[in-house]
Amino acid sequence: MTRVVLATRNTGKIVELRRILAEARVPVDLVGLEEFPHIGEVAETGLTFAENSLLKAHAVAAASGLPAVADDSGLCVDALNGMPGIFSARWSGSHGDDKANLDLLLAQVGDVPDGRRQAHFACTAALALPSGEEHVVEGFVHGVLIREPLGSNGFGYDPIFVPDGETRTTAEMSAEEKDAISHRGKAFRALALIMGRVLA
Template sequence: MDTDPEPARIVLASKNQGKVRELQAMVAAAVPDLDAATAVVDARAAGLSDVVEDGVSFAENALLKARAAARESGLVALADDSGLAVDVMGGAPGIFSARWSGRHGDDTANLNLLLAQLGDVPDDHRSAQFVCAAAVVTPGGAEHVVLGEFPGMILREPVGEHGFGYDPIFAPDGYDGLSCAQLSPEEKNRVSHRARAMNAVLPHLVAALEEQDDPAGDDPPRPGSGD
């Protein structure tokens, strides 16, 4: 006999479908008893309002999104804020990565502008890192936020067919000059800045789900930063 689908239990505070696919796969791997196809919904499916990301750090913006998602949906919320930090540019584009060209989410324009800005920078000064802050917020107000970094360098032209954003021009350390867009989605999900942040925050997500299943248990942790 068919069983009813599992109700939504986690909301991913993002409408970026590339990011949503990555996060869904990571959540499914971390919580194998969870039917991610129905229990994990994104911001669009949950009907969440857009959030003004006016924080001055990745961590602040991740928390802004997770707090709003938990408040509006009544679900455990998982959010991230991530971007590219180029050393010679003082950490830019940083929190402005998705709108570096002035048009939010225009990956090609953002990438081309960054390459133009780094046109005269020699290879040994093109170091950079992808940075991700991941936050879990419960409807009861418990909060955890962690950071993950993925060091590498900026290539001189885009290569590869996978990924999104700046992936085609970012060569992570230890991959013989391959760009993130040349890694398989499975490999990138395993080693990326988002993977590192998510691996650190997922235990807090699992604990939040367990608390949801056992509301008579211990009191949830007070709001604050995680590990």
């Protein structure tokens, strides 16, 4: 069975991709970076989701000698010309401060009328092989931003994002409901098809 490294130490992402690969019947042994303590964090210096996911995937494939998968994702707000985008996790200045990021974003779109609060979550996932071969896929979920956070199941901007066709925020959905429509779920499912072909 081919060993594949997911370029993250986030156990939630590893569990999610394992589940998607199992559903797609892709027989790989997926492990995270916790198996490779010598591999440090890869700086996300790209200007697009695709550049960042490829940077991470190639760096981990080179360091591990194994096929590697990486993703980059964020929230793109129409009224902010697509921002925060690749800066979503550090929009307020410090990386991963979900509450500060969300509060700043709400303040920035405070004057935007309800009919113009469209946004989408985007995810780019990449597979890089030690040979240098690469594959990139994208996933999106479109929706609108509400004015007050609702729900506690999600993270990041989930409490203020209502997907098209829904009345609930993604933070009010179960993990399974969110997986079914999420940008990351769509990108990982598309990548699973490629992995089944390339790694068979």
